[in-house]
Amino acid sequence: MEIPSNFSSPILETAKSTLTLDKLQTGQSTQAKIIQLLPNKTDIIIRLGNQTLQAKTSVPVTVGETINVLVEKTASELILKVKPPIQQASIIDASLRRLIPKQTPVNEFQHPLKRVFTSINQQTLLTTSPTASSHAQELTSQSMQIKRLAVSILQSLPDQKKLASSEGFKSALQNSGMFLEPKLRQALLENNATLNTTTHVIKKSLTLGQNPLLPINQAPIGFTQVDLKSNLIKLIQLLKAWPKATVNTPQPTGQNPLPIPIKSPASIAQTINPALLLENQIKELINKTEGSVAKITLNQLASSHTENTGNRQTWQVEIPFLNHHASESVFLKIEQEDSPTTQDKDVEQKWTVSLEMNPPKLGLIKNKLSINNQQIDANFWAESPETKNLIQRHLSLFKEQLTRANLQPERIQVSNGPDPVIQPVKPSTSILSEKA
Helix, strand or coil: CCCCCCCCCHHHHHHHCCCCHHHCCCCCEEEEEEEEECCCCCEEEEEECCEEEEEECCCCCCCCCEEEEEEEECCCCCEEEECCCCCHHHHHHHHHHHHCCCCCCHHHHHHHHHHHHHHHHHHHHHHCCCCCCHHHHHHHHHHHHHHHHHHHHHHHCCEHHHHHCHHHHHHHHHCCCCCHHHHHHHHHHHHHHHHHHHHHHHHHHHHCCCCCCCCCCCCCCHHHHCCHHHHHHHHHHHHHCCCCCCCCCCCCCCCCCCCCCCCCHHHHHHHCCHHHHHHHHHHHHHHHHHHHHHHHHHHHHHHHCCCCCCCEEEEEEEEEEEECCEEEEEEEEEEEECCCCCCCCCCCCEEEEEEEECCCCCCCEEEEEEEECCEEEEEEEECCHHHHHHHHHCHHHHHHHHHHCCCEEEEEEECCCCCCCCCCCCCCCCCCCCCC
8 A cells, every 4th residue: 555645744634634633642542554564564554544654663564554653752753552462361360460369169158158147137137127227228128139039049050950950050050150242142132133123123113104013022130140150240349349247335424434244155155246257257148259250260161271282172160059058069171072083073173171179078079980982981089098998899880880971981990099180270371471
């Protein structure tokens, strides 16, 4: 493309555009399109609105690219600086720095949630009297919202029986929070499409003189009510809006200080202000809930990264569930590998599913299961020798279940060596810069 003849005098172009240079302010960020690269590789010709300007860049750019520019100076001369694009690695590193210290096992929010739910029930009985203060009434209003959300969260968690079935496991995986953002995006696109269609029909009806009052779908998005990450984010917002408790400490009326009685721990626990006790429980619940959301988000980040070598996709997800009202969770790592030797789409791909869980009384258990052409290889590992023997005694039952599912068991064994690394403690991506 030819360099415009007036590129060295950008002020001449101001009259031709609604965007005037004198309105640009220092620190302002705007977008521009690159229309020419000069021979020195650092000066470029850009189009800002309908104006042609010259700018400097320290990052590689191409003709036709739309870039972000920052106004550095406007007093005596206009200086534009090309802002370097945000790198995906930088976004991931910043997220890791923020989330890794917070992360906790996903299921750890359940115990403090149940404690808060119990305390709220007791607190509600105390604040429903006609003589309750405005602060108590505010507590009642907030507590009712938390109670409803707590019931919704606890009821949406799968139990051990549901998780053992294919449909129950599929539902638990879909509602684990792993796919919240893609589902929100899809719902937004569908809502926009519905809105555009409805708008078109209304305009057409008005043109034809018909009644434009058509029903519009305004039903709430159903999946946000059962998705774990969505509910935990709602819970954090409610908890952070919780009214602070006020404590009135009685003042002694006499000149001499009253003697301080020595109390046992049991009597101290009985005299603790219920509002303060609930507030401390809410602080603990906020920390645990934020840690669960951080762990879900880290799993999402790990699953969004595709290996550079070969066509390999990895998903990792942690699913909390209830086992006889006890809180547990199972961590899954699902890997799909394309064969590097063939491009035939009909060739069945190899899948590997790794599981890690720590059930009560059984200790840490890990399992790596691979499927290729309906053939199954499974390798179990247990921290406890008793659990290892228990798994060994039930391998025949496991093989029978695979056969009933039309799968062919091949190598099914229990490992005796060191435990396999399924859930890495440290991320593979560097999150700290060692340069001073």
